[in-house]
Amino acid sequence: MSSIKSIAIIGGTHGNELTGVHIIQSLKKRHENPVFDTFNFTYVIANPTAVEQNTRFIDVDLNRQFSVENLASLDTTLVELNIAKLLNQQFGPKQDSKTDLVIDIHNTTSAMGATLILLEDSPFYRNMGGYLKAHMPSANILLEDEIAYLEHPYLCTIGQHGIMLELGAQPQGVSRMDILLACEEMLDHILTYCDLYNQNTLPEIPEFTAYRLLDVVKFPLDEANEVAGLVHENMLDRDYERVKIGDPIFRMFDGTEVLLTGEQAIYPHFINEAAYKNSKVAFATALKFKW
Ligand SMILES: [Zn+2]
Numbered sequence: 395m396s397s398i399k400s401i402a403i404i405g406g407t408h409g410n411e412l413t414g415v416h417i418i419q420s421l422k423k424r425h426e427n428p429v430f431d432t433f434n435f436t437y438v439i440a441n442p443t444a445v446e447q448n449t450r451f452i453d454v455d456l457n458r459q460f461s462v463e464n465l466a467s468l469d470t471t472l473v474e475l476n477i478a479k480l481l482n483q484q485f486g487p488k489q490d491s492k493t494d495l496v497i498d499i500h501n502t503t504s505a506m507g508a509t510l511i512l513l514e515d516s517p518f519y520r521n522m523g524g525y526l527k528a529h530m531p532s533a534n535i536l537l538e539d540e541i542a543y544l545e546h547p548y549l550c551t552i553g554q555h556g557i558m559l560e561l562g563a564q565p566q567g568v569s570r571m572d573i574l575l576a577c578e579e580m581l582d583h584i585l586t587y588c589d590l591y592n593q594n595t596l597p598e599i600p601e602f603t604a605y606r607l608l609d610v611v612k613f614p615l616d617e618a619n620e621v622a623g624l625v626h627e628n629m630l631d632r633d634y635e636r637v638k639i640g641d642p643i644f645r646m647f648d649g650t651e652v653l654l655t656g657e658q659a660i661y662p663h664f665i666n667e668a669a670y671k672n673s674k675v676a677f678a679t680a681l682k683f684k685w
Pocket residue numbers: 407408411457499500501
């Protein structure tokens with residue numbers, strides 16, 4: 395079992411998601427940071443220019459620049475691609491990383507509560523999810539393993555291991571104390587988990603409920619490619635709640651409803667996420683499973 399000796403905590407990957415920024419600021423201000431015997435941790439605000447300008451990014455989405463191809467690209471014209479290469483030098487490099495775990499903190503405008511996003515189905519991640527769920531039952535565990543860990547373009551994948559904390563609902567550019575407290579609680583449990591993991595003193599982690607990413611659903615469009623309806627009123631602020639076949643998922647501007655079709659009930663999340671508006675994504679879907 396390889397241990398987790400170095401952890402990097404990242405905030406401000408998206409400049410208008412402020413919880414991670416406050417986490418880093420408070421770590422900097424504290425005279426004494428939480429002490430763990432079995433690992434060192436460091437922290438950084440990934441995109442300070444975007445934070446200053448209160449915008450998600452300057453040129454391109456930083457959290458989509460960490461594919462192996464992008465990190466090898468010779469293009470030096472994009473602010474975020476340049477940041478990605480620097481972070482990859484500092485904490486990576488991806489595929490052969492000096493950092494054992496990268497924790498990247500995000501906010502969502504959706505009512506997803508405290509969500510831990512894991513990118514791989516392995517005992518280390520499975521037990522982390524179960525440990526968090528056992529100590530913070532309100533947390534949601536979301537597994538996005540539709541592609542291999544290293545194929546994801548996310549910042550956290552420059553670590554040997556990488557996870558994302560996704561907290562909401564919080565509007566872009568807004569700082570809510572309840573959300574910050576939830577993030578601190580999550581972080582605390584995750585660091586404690588790593589400490590126990592390193593000492594090989596983890597308790598048995600019982601089966602727990604988690605969600606596995608299935609798909610993204612776009613808004614219905616008209617012939618002119620304009621949005622022709624909105625997420626149904628029954629689904630609003632109800633991320634991770636079951637929607638079964640025949641339940642309405644959209645209401646069109648003419649008043650008619652679009653019902654869920656297919657073979658199975660879904661668990662929508664990222665419902666109405668503001669950052670996905672431009673790509674016309676209405677929500678993501680997941681299946682619920684025992685992990
Ligand atoms: Zn984000």
